[in-house]
Amino acid sequence: MREKKQSEFSLIDEFFAGKSHYHTGTLLGVGDDAAILTVPADRELLVSVDTMVEGVHFFNNGTQYSVDPYSLGHKLLAVNLSDLAAMGGEPLWATLALTIPEYNREWLQQFSAGLFSMAEKFKVDLVGGDTTRGPLTLTLQIYGSAPIGKAVRRSGAKVGDAICVTNSLGTAAYMVQLINESQHNSTLQLADNILIKENLANLERPSPLVAEGVILRDFSSAMVDVSDGLVADLRHICESSRVGAVLDRAAIPVHSALSNIGSVEERLSLALSGGDDYELCFTIAAGKLKLVTEKLAELGCAVSVIGDIVEEDVADGDSVKWRDGSCIDERGFSHF
Amino acid sequence: MREKKQSEFSLIDEFFAGKSHYHTGTLLGVGDDAAILTVPADRELLVSVDTMVEGVHFFNNGTQYSVDPYSLGHKLLAVNLSDLAAMGGEPLWATLALTIPEYNREWLQQFSAGLFSMAEKFKVDLVGGDTTRGPLTLTLQIYGSAPIGKAVRRSGAKVGDAICVTNSLGTAAYMVQLINESQHNSTLQLADNILIKENLANLERPSPLVAEGVILRDFSSAMVDVSDGLVADLRHICESSRVGAVLDRAAIPVHSALSNIGSVEERLSLALSGGDDYELCFTIAAGKLKLVTEKLAELGCAVSVIGDIVEEDVADGDSVKWRDGSCIDERGFSHF
Numbered sequence: 212m213r214e215k216k217q218s219e220f221s222l223i224d225e226f227f228a229g230k231s232h233y234h235t236g237t238l239l240g241v242g243d244d245a246a247i248l249t250v251p252a253d254r255e256l257l258v259s260v261d262t263m264v265e266g267v268h269f270f271n272n273g274t275q276y277s278v279d280p281y282s283l284g285h286k287l288l289a290v291n292l293s294d295l296a297a298m299g300g301e302p303l304w305a306t307l308a309l310t311i312p313e314y315n316r317e318w319l320q321q322f323s324a325g326l327f328s329m330a331e332k333f334k335v336d337l338v339g340g341d342t343t344r345g346p347l348t349l350t351l352q353i354y355g356s357a358p359i360g361k362a363v364r365r366s367g368a369k370v371g372d373a374i375c376v377t378n379s380l381g382t383a384a385y386m387v388q389l390i391n392e393s394q395h396n397s398t399l400q401l402a403d404n405i406l407i408k409e410n411l412a413n414l415e416r417p418s419p420l421v422a423e424g425v426i427l428r429d430f431s432s433a434m435v436d437v438s439d440g441l442v443a444d445l446r447h448i449c450e451s452s453r454v455g456a457v458l459d460r461a462a463i464p465v466h467s468a469l470s471n472i473g474s475v476e477e478r479l480s481l482a483l484s485g486g487d488d489y490e491l492c493f494t495i496a497a498g499k500l501k502l503v504t505e506k507l508a509e510l511g512c513a514v515s516v517i518g519d520i521v522e523e524d525v526a527d528g529d530s531v532k533w534r535d536g537s538c539i540d541e542r543g544f545s546h547f
Numbered sequence: 548m549r550e551k552k553q554s555e556f557s558l559i560d561e562f563f564a565g566k567s568h569y570h571t572g573t574l575l576g577v578g579d580d581a582a583i584l585t586v587p588a589d590r591e592l593l594v595s596v597d598t599m600v601e602g603v604h605f606f607n608n609g610t611q612y613s614v615d616p617y618s619l620g621h622k623l624l625a626v627n628l629s630d631l632a633a634m635g636g637e638p639l640w641a642t643l644a645l646t647i648p649e650y651n652r653e654w655l656q657q658f659s660a661g662l663f664s665m666a667e668k669f670k671v672d673l674v675g676g677d678t679t680r681g682p683l684t685l686t687l688q689i690y691g692s693a694p695i696g697k698a699v700r701r702s703g704a705k706v707g708d709a710i711c712v713t714n715s716l717g718t719a720a721y722m723v724q725l726i727n728e729s730q731h732n733s734t735l736q737l738a739d740n741i742l743i744k745e746n747l748a749n750l751e752r753p754s755p756l757v758a759e760g761v762i763l764r765d766f767s768s769a770m771v772d773v774s775d776g777l778v779a780d781l782r783h784i785c786e787s788s789r790v791g792a793v794l795d796r797a798a799i800p801v802h803s804a805l806s807n808i809g810s811v812e813e814r815l816s817l818a819l820s821g822g823d824d825y826e827l828c829f830t831i832a833a834g835k836l837k838l839v840t841e842k843l844a845e846l847g848c849a850v851s852v853i854g855d856i857v858e859e860d861v862a863d864g865d866s867v868k869w870r871d872g873s874c875i876d877e878r879g880f881s882h883f
Contacts, residue, residue: 238591239700242787243634243700243702244595244633244770244771244772245593245594245595245631245633245634245689245698246593246594246595247634247700249586249591249592250585250586252588255584256583256586256592257581257582257584258581258582258584258640258642258675258688258690259580259582259642260642260677260686262644262646262677262679262686264680264681267679268679295580295581297580298580298581300581306594306595306688308596308597308686310598310684339596340596341598343598343599343600343603343604344600344603345600345601345602345684346681346684348600348646348681348682350644352596352644353581359585362575362581362583364575366579434580435580436580451579
């Protein structure tokens with residue numbers, strides 16, 4: 212249970228300590244038993260945690276498709292920032308729990324560079340962490356804030372609200388499908404696939420919609436990020452808000468990159484189950500739609516109205532349906 | 548990369564959601580994209596994270612010595628509370644990142660019971676988490692608070708301060724040694740070992756000194772918890788404070804359970820490298836010693852004065868020595 216190679220302390224010093232300090236509330240960061248932080252009295256603290264496991268959430272090596280460590284660092288912070296965005300939060304801090312099989316200087320350098328590229332972009336101070344030896348497992352805790360009472364919960368959707376989603380869906384799910392197929396079919400040359408080349412960044416280096424979430428917290432009644440699949444995530448809103456949702460098939464914004472792939476139903480399925488898109492799904496009173504659409508357009512973010520919040524059908528087990536009452540065929544990402 | 552068994556959401560609902568709510572600042576716990584928390588305006592927020600990995604920090608199965616999941620849940624919260632105690636913090640919240648190889652109802656029930664037994668004892672609200680599939684890896688983030696400016700850093704030790712440690716040291720390290728030996732020697736029957744029977748709880752279910760830390764924040768100039776070994780942890784104080792430390796061999800409080808084991812030097816080595824004792828090591832102006840010793844005694848906590856803070860010897864690489872200037876032979880827990 213004990214061994215001595217590179218010490219944890221010098222590893223932290225070298226790759227993670229003192230690399231970001233954007234907030235005056237960061238009184239003490241990496242390097243003590245705990246970080247010391249202050250949250251302004253007029254703000255709520257928002258916290259969320261996400262883990263990425265090799266072989267489950269990504270492939271690191273030993274397969275045709277491996278994610279580079281820079282992208283892993285980028286994505287680990289991005290997926291957590293996406294959770295924060297879904298509350299309308301502004302980023303403050305992060306802590307990192309890094310379990311790695313061995314000391315690999317090059318890997319750590321690249322991972323750290325990817326992580327801090329996002330930390331710089333979104334003004335996140337890394338204030339603590341723990342590095343341990345073991346199977347590659349990456350856990351990041353994100354901290355942010357919002358004015359008191361302004362964070363957007365899943366539970367606020369009202370009957371009559373419009374259901375919206377940002378930008379478009381489906382590329383990340385399609386990339387995952389191609390990667391999975393390539394694991395079992397070595398003739399599939401991922402590197403030569405033009406779609407992969409152009410769209411892999413959607414899967415590997417997602418852009419969390421933090422600024423968009425901050426705008427939406429003044430307008431939306433409920434919000435989630437699309438991390439497990441649009442229908443699965445919308446279902447969380449419905450269950451928390453005790454409402455139902457009806458969607459319009461033609462309104463689902465399927466990504467244009469998928470336009471030549473499979474059938475309409477297959478493309479729709481990718482968009483509805485796209486577990487890694489990190490778009491925002493929100494509900495909003497119809498009267499606010501025009502203004503919020505304009506404000507998001509200024510950030511280059513499109514909004515699609517995909518359906519309406521309706522009364523909960525307690526007799527029926529499924530809260531999300533097509534408008535004609537038929538069931539939606541989708542598979543969200545299930546962790547077990 | 549996708550599969551469907553037990554869903555993450557029902558697993559969280561069943562074992563981790565809504566089981567603790569002690570703090571009015573917990574506005575929204577498990578079940579949204581992020582938790583919503585408020586920190587009183589006159590308090591600093593303290594945060595720390597610790598990870599435990601199967602096969603590195605504990606053995607779960609497949610070996611003669613396995614830790615039961617109840618103890619794992621207990622220890623995961625305890626080691627994090629110990630970090631908080633070393634700052635003088637009072638516990639508020641925790642989030643849990645749980646990576647498990649499969650859905651095992653009995654394991655989860657016991658792990659959850661162990662975790663929440665400590666959460667109840669120390670009034671910790673579990674406010675969020677992530678459950679993923681993969682090699683058993685347990686990460687907990689602890690949140691606490693202290694009055695503004697009162698958290699005890701490692702950097703405040705002054706020349707002339709006394710160096711103290713709570714209670715006694717060495718049993719956890721000795722248990723680890725016995726367990727390691729038993730992995731390579733099947734004739735060693737751990738279950739029959741009377742020392743193991745009586746002292747295994749020190750290793751498996753440590754008691755974090757939270758109330759003691761709160762008292763010490765009014766008196767001590769610097770503090771760490773003994774998680775990596777007394778000398779290794781004291782060295783952190785010396786490096787942060789830019790001071791040296793001299794220790795008195797006879798003053799090291801070796802646990803009485805070790806009194807019949809090996810040589811004096813071997814017992815001392817266990818006490819100095821006891822990586823899992825979770826006692827508190829602190830520095831304090833000599834004039835405050837009597838009062839703090841009395842106050843801790845009321846909690847049943849003993850204090851040993853083990854040495855003094857001296858000027859940093861910049862010519863020498865080692866900040867912690869015996870009083871006669873000789874080097875200390877110890878091995879702290881090194882993570883790599």
